[in-house]
Amino acid sequence: MPLDVASFKLLQGKEGMKPYRLIYQMDSSGVLPVSTDVDDYLKGIVGFLEGSHIDCLFWHDGAGGNTANYDSDVLELTGQRIGEVYPSLLRLIEAGNDPPKIVVPAAKKCGVDIFYSFRLNDCHDSFSHARLLATFKVDHPEWTIGAGHPEVHPSVHRNLNFAVPEVRELKFAVIEEIFREYDFDGLEIDFLRSPPYFIPGQEPENAHLLTQFLDRVRGHLNQRGKERGRPITLAVRVDGTLAACRLDGFDVPTWVQERLMDIVILGSGNLDHEVEAFKKLIDGTGIRVYPCVYGWPSGYNVNLGFAHSEEMFRALASNYWYQGADGIYTFNWNAHSYVHRPEEHSQFAHQIQLLREIDEPTAMQGKDKFYAADRLLQPKPMLPHNWLHAVLPETLEHGKQVDVSVMVAEDFTKSPAPRTISLSVTYSDLAEASQVDITLNKHPLSALQRTGAWVPHDGTDGNSEREQIVALRQEISPERLIQGRNHVGISVVVGEVTVKAVEIHVLY
Numbered sequence: 001m002p003l004d005v006a007s008f009k010l011l012q013g014k015e016g017m018k019p020y021r022l023i024y025q026m027d028s029s030g031v032l033p034v035s036t037d038v039d040d041y042l043k044g045i046v047g048f049l050e051g052s053h054i055d056c057l058f059w060h061d062g063a064g065g066n067t068a069n070y071d072s073d074v075l076e077l078t079g080q081r082i083g084e085v086y087p088s089l090l091r092l093i094e095a096g097n098d099p100p101k102i103v104v105p106a107a108k109k110c111g112v113d114i115f116y117s118f119r120l121n122d123c124h125d126s127f128s129h130a131r132l133l134a135t136f137k138v139d140h141p142e143w144t145i146g147a148g149h150p151e152v153h154p155s156v157h158r159n160l161n162f163a164v165p166e167v168r169e170l171k172f173a174v175i176e177e178i179f180r181e182y183d184f185d186g187l188e189i190d191f192l193r194s195p196p197y198f199i200p201g202q203e204p205e206n207a208h209l210l211t212q213f214l215d216r217v218r219g220h221l222n223q224r225g226k227e228r229g230r231p232i233t234l235a236v237r238v239d240g241t242l243a244a245c246r247l248d249g250f251d252v253p254t255w256v257q258e259r260l261m262d263i264v265i266l267g268s269g270n271l272d273h274e275v276e277a278f279k280k281l282i283d284g285t286g287i288r289v290y291p292c293v294y295g296w297p298s299g300y301n302v303n304l305g306f307a308h309s310e311e312m313f314r315a316l317a318s319n320y321w322y323q324g325a326d327g328i329y330t331f332n333w334n335a336h337s338y339v340h341r342p343e344e345h346s347q348f349a350h351q352i353q354l355l356r357e358i359d360e361p362t363a364m365q366g367k368d369k370f371y372a373a374d375r376l377l378q379p380k381p382m383l384p385h386n387w388l389h390a391v392l393p394e395t396l397e398h399g400k401q402v403d404v405s406v407m408v409a410e411d412f413t414k415s416p417a418p419r420t421i422s423l424s425v426t427y428s429d430l431a432e433a434s435q436v437d438i439t440l441n442k443h444p445l446s447a448l449q450r451t452g453a454w455v456p457h458d459g460t461d462g463n464s465e466r467e468q469i470v471a472l473r474q475e476i477s478p479e480r481l482i483q484g485r486n487h488v489g490i491s492v493v494v495g496e497v498t499v500k501a502v503e504i505h506v507l508y
Contacts (some may be wrong), residue, residue, distance in 0.1 A: 003061055007129060008378055008404065012496055014410075017231075017233055017263075017288065017317070018055070018056075018113065018233075018263050018325050019053050019288070019326070019327070020055040020056045020113070020288075020290075021053065021327045021328070021359040021360070022052075022053050022054050022056075022059065022327060022328050022330075022355065022358065022359040023054070023055065023056045023057075023058055023265075023290060023327060023328070023329040023330070024052075024054045024056070024116045024330050024333065024335075024355070025058040025060065025117055025188070025329060025330060025331045025332075025333075026045070026057060026058065026059050026060060026117070026334065026336055027060050027062060028044070028045060028059065028060060028061060028062040028069070028099075028129055028336075029060075029062030029063070029069075030044075030062075030334075030337050030340075031044030031045060031062070031337070031340055031373055031406040032062050032069055032086055032088055032089060032099075033086045033088055034088075034340075034341065036103065037086075037099045038092060038095065039277070040340075041088070041092065041097075041099070041102075042102065042103070042106050043339070043340055044336055044337070044339070044340035044341075045059070045103050045106060045107075045108045045336065046103070046107055046109075046110050046112075046333045047334045047336070047337040047339040048340075048352065048355075049107070049110040050110065050340070051187060051334075051352075051356065051357060052352070052355040052356060053356050053357075053359045053360075053367060054112055054355060055112065055113065055327075055359075056112060056113040056114070056115060056185075056186075057107050057112050057113070057114045057154040058113070058114075058115045058117040058188050058235075058329075059060045059100075059107070059114055059115065059116060059117060059121065059184075060104055060117040060118075060190075061099060061100070062078075062131060062406065063075075063078045063119075063151075064119055064122030064123075064124050064125060064132045064193070065119040065120055065121070065122050065171075065193070065293075066122065066132065066133075066136075067079070067080070067124065067131075067134050067176070067463050068092055068138065069086075069089055070093075070098055070100050071093045071098045071226070072100050072174075072177060072281055073177065074170070074174050074177045075133060075134065075174060075175045076135060077344075078132060079131040079325045080135075080226040080481075080497060081131055081133060081134065081138070082131065083403075084131055088331050092309065097165050099172040099431060100116070100178070100181070100182040100184070101181075101182060103355060104182060104184060105385040107319075112259045113186070113303075113459070114184055114185055114233065114331065115184055115185060115186040115187060115188050115233070116178050116179075116182070116184045116186075116187050116188070117188040118174065118175065118178070118187060118188060118190060119188060119190045119193035119194075120171060120190060120191055120193065121160050121162070121191075121193065121194055121195070121197055122193045122194060123155060123156045123158070123159050123193070123194040123382045125137065125154055125158050126154065126155050126157050126159065127154065128148075130362045131137070133158070137158055140166070142164075143160055143161060143167050143233070144157065144158050144159060144160060144301065144305050145157065145159050145160070145161045145196055145198065145199050145200070146158060146159070147161075149166075149199055149200075150244035150459055151200075152188055152199075152200065153381035154249060154390060155381050156194065156195075156196060156381050156382050157380060159196055159197070159222075159382075160197075160508055161197070161198060161199065161201055161356045162198060162206070162209055162210060162213070163198050163202070163206050163209060164197075164449070164457050167329055168209065169471055170214050171213070171215070172217065172220075174506065175187065175217055175220065176220065177222065179220070179224045179232065180224075184232075185233070186232055186233030186234060186235060186262075187217070187221060187232065187233075187234055188235040188236070188237065188263075188265070188461065189214070189217065189234070189235070189236050190237045191210075191236060191237055191248075191250055192238065192239070192268040192383065192386070192400055193266075193268075194236050194382040194383065195248045195249075195382065195384060195385075196248070196384065197210060197249050197384065198249060198363065199249070200384075200450065203247060203248060203249035204246075204249070206249055206476055207246075207250070207251045208251070210249055210250065210251070211251050211254055211255065211258075211260075214236070214255060214260045214261070215258065215260055217234065218234055218261070220459050221496070229467040230393065231285060233262045233263065234261045234262050234263070234297075235261060235262065235263035235264070235265060235290075236255070236261045236263070236264055236265065236465060237264075237265035237268070237292070237329075238240060238250045238252060238265070238266065239265065239266070239267065239268075239383075239386050239388075240266040240268075240270050240272065240273035240274060240291070240292075240386065240389075241273070241274045241277075241385075241388050241389065241457040242268030242274060242277055242278070242281070243385070243388055244385035244386055244388050247384075248384070248385055252264070252278075252281070253281060256281055256282050256285060256287060259285060259286075259287070259353075261287060262286070262287060262288065263287070263289075263290060264278060264287060264288070264289055264290070265290045265291075265292055265329045266278060266289065266290065266291045266292055267291060267292045267294070267386060268292055268294060268331060269296075269297050269298060269380075269383065269386065270294075270297065270298060270374055270386050270387050270389070270390065271297055271298050271316065271372060271373075271375075271492055272373040272374040272389040272390070272407065273287060273291045273320070273323075273444050274389075275291055275294070275323060275324055275325055279323075279324045284347050284356075287298055288326035288327065289324075289325055289326050289450050290325065290326060290327045290328065290329040291316075291320040291323075291325050291328065291329065292329050292330070292331050292361040293313055293316050293317055293320075293328055293330050293331070293333075294330075294331050294332055295330070295331065295332030295333050295334065296309075296332065297312070298372070298374055298375050298376070298377075298387075298390070299311060299315070299375060299377040299456060300312055300372065301456060302347050302348070303347065304456040305454070305456065306454060306456070308349065308505070310350040310354060310368075311367075311368045311369050311505070311506075312370040312371075312372065312503040313351075313354050313369050313372035314354070314357065314358065314364045314367055314368070314369045314370075315369040315371045315372075315408075315506075316327075317358035317361075317364065317411060318361055318364050318369065319371075319407045319408070319409045321361045321409065322361070322407075322409035322410075322483075322484075323407075323409075323458070327359070328358050330355075332352055334350060334351065335351040335352050335355055337424075338351065338352065339352070340344075351460045361409075365416065366408070366416040366508055367508060368504075368505075369410075369505075369506045370503065370504075370505050370508050371406050371407065371408050371489070371503065371504040371506070372406065372501065372502065372503045372504075373390075373391065373392055373404045373405065373406050373501070373502040373503070374389055374390040374391075374392070375387075375390050375391075375392035375393060375500070375501065376390045376392075376393075377393065377456075377500070380463050386407055391403075391404050391405075392404065392499055392500060392501065392502070393499060393500045394498065394499050395430070395493070395496070395497070395498045395499075396490070396492045396496065396497055396498075397492060397496050398492050398493070398494060398495065399491075399492065400491065400492055401489060401490060401491035401492070402489075402490050402491075402499060403461070403487055403488070403489050404487070404488045404489075404499070404502045404506055405485045405486065405487055405488075405489065406485070406486045406488060406502055406503075407484065407485055407486075408482070408483065408484070408486055408504060409479055409483070410483065410506075411478075411483045412424075412478035412481060412506065413478045414478060416508065417425065417478070418478065418506045418507060419507050419508050420474045420505075421475065421477070421481065421504065421505070421506050421507075422474065422476065422504070422507075423438075423440060423445070423473070423474055423476050423488070423500070423502075423503070423504050424451065424471055424472065424473040424474075424501070424502075424503050424504075424505070425471070425472050425488070425502050425503075426453045426454075426469065426470070426472075426499075426500045426501040426502075426503075427439055427469075427470055427490075427497040427498060427500055428470075428497060428498040428500060428501045429469075429470050429493070429495065429497055430496040430497060430498060431494075431495030431496045431497075432468060432495075433495060434492060434494055434495025434496065435468075435470070435493040435494040435495065435497060436490055436491065436492055436493060436497060437489075437490075437491045437493055438472065438474075438488065439489040440476060440480055440481075440486065440487075440488055440489075441480065441481075441482055441486055441487055442487070442489070443480060445474045445476075447474050447475075448472040448473065448474045449472065449473055449474065450470065450471065450472060450473075451471050451472070451473040452471060452490060453469045453470065453471035455469055469500075470497075481504070486504070488502050
């Protein structure tokens with residue numbers, strides 16, 4: 001039943017929902033198997049919180065929502081089907097240290113709220129993750145979207161079909177158990193782990209089923225909150241555009257109208273989110289909007305040699321604050337892994353300082369930033385509509401052109417002044433001697449020089465043997481940039497190219 005604004009705010013408590021500035025979503029799958037005892041496990045969960053600006057920890061147990069890394073009567077333990085339950089998990093449970101029962105008070109001791117992060121339809125059991133494949137999926141293949149549908153991509157063929165009533169009942173039972181047994185402050189339903197939720201093409205006719213499910217969860221949490229004497233906050237993570245949400249069966253306008261959630265989180269791995277559109281949609285409801293800063297967005301992967309993650313995260317957070325975000329949400333960050341095992345996760349050391357900066361725009365002023373156009377280097381069947389704004393990569397023949405937008409939040413004509421600002425365009429030369437013209441906000445760039453290009457060494461850029469990677473770079477004055485969306489025009493004078501990246505690097 002829809003709630004009016006007054007009832008909604010009453011459920012949020014006398015002070016309203018806490019205005020979190022920085023939410024850290026934690027995948028604890030790397031902590032559990034290597035932990036030697038309960039103290040070592042908790043070090044991996046909360047050890048990184050000291051000195052950070054994190055308001056709220058979204059704790060994911062490290063499974064996929066179909067098995068459990070906790071003592072459950074609803075789901076089997078992860079790996080149980082094949083006899084490979086982590087010994088560290090068994091030791092914790094047998095000693096009375098069921099993970100959720102110990103992580104909640106540990107987070108509270110650090111002054112941080114903690115939510116259970118529930119991956120509603122994780123796809124990792126579709127490919128090379130046998131431990132995550134639950135017995136119920138083996139026994140009931142008809143519950144999955146791949147059953148009888150060979151056209152479904154192999155990487156999502158074991159996704160559950162939420163048109164099946166038993167699937168929705170099972171997922172609701174998981175949530176019931178979590179909030180019966182554990183004292184989490186809230187629940188995140190992570191809808192982006194992962195679409196599709198229905199047979200591809202049947203999303204519009206079945207979207208109401210996800211709305212009904214969410215309404216049932218909202219009602220249950222409201223009742224549990226009344227019994228506890230404090231509200232239980234509900235967050236959802238959905239695509240970063242309203243059009244993508246519709247295509248995936250997420251009827252967000254109805255969810256907002258019926259006030260089924262307190263927090264909406266935008267996107268997974270993309271750079272561009274429709275922050276303004278979501279803010280307009282939720283205006284006056286009390287719902288808050290949190291864009292996702294992903295750990296390796298749009299192919300810019302620190303694990304594959306990308307050297308500017310720190311600057312990129314600052315740029316993304318600055319952009320989202322500028323667009324009106326209520327706070328920042330991180331996903332696939334590994335600051336916790338670095339503190340737990342620093343020698344094995346040194347590539348994430350920079351995240352510790354960032355967790356003291358990205359919650360406040362002024363803290364990022366005067367620091368290096370790396371802005372980039374969104375791109376989808378390879379199709380993502382598990383996120384089929386998440387990159388609707390991504391123009392790149394784009395193949396251009398002679399006489400063709402493309403307009404690429406890059407969001408820049410700051411006005412760099414004001415103090416502190418950057419040391420340098422440079423724009424670079426990376427493309428594959430498909431004709432070996434191609435020539436391109438480039439404009440920035442309709443002004444030609446006439447001093448472009450070739451420079452080194454970063455290409456992921458795992459081949460995810462899709463380049464073939466016949467391609468030659470070219471990067472052109474030019475320093476630009478602050479006056480050339482617009483605070484907001486900048487437009488980079490690229491046209492082919494000779495040959496044929498595939499434009500792969502457009503980037504603006506600001507150095508102090």
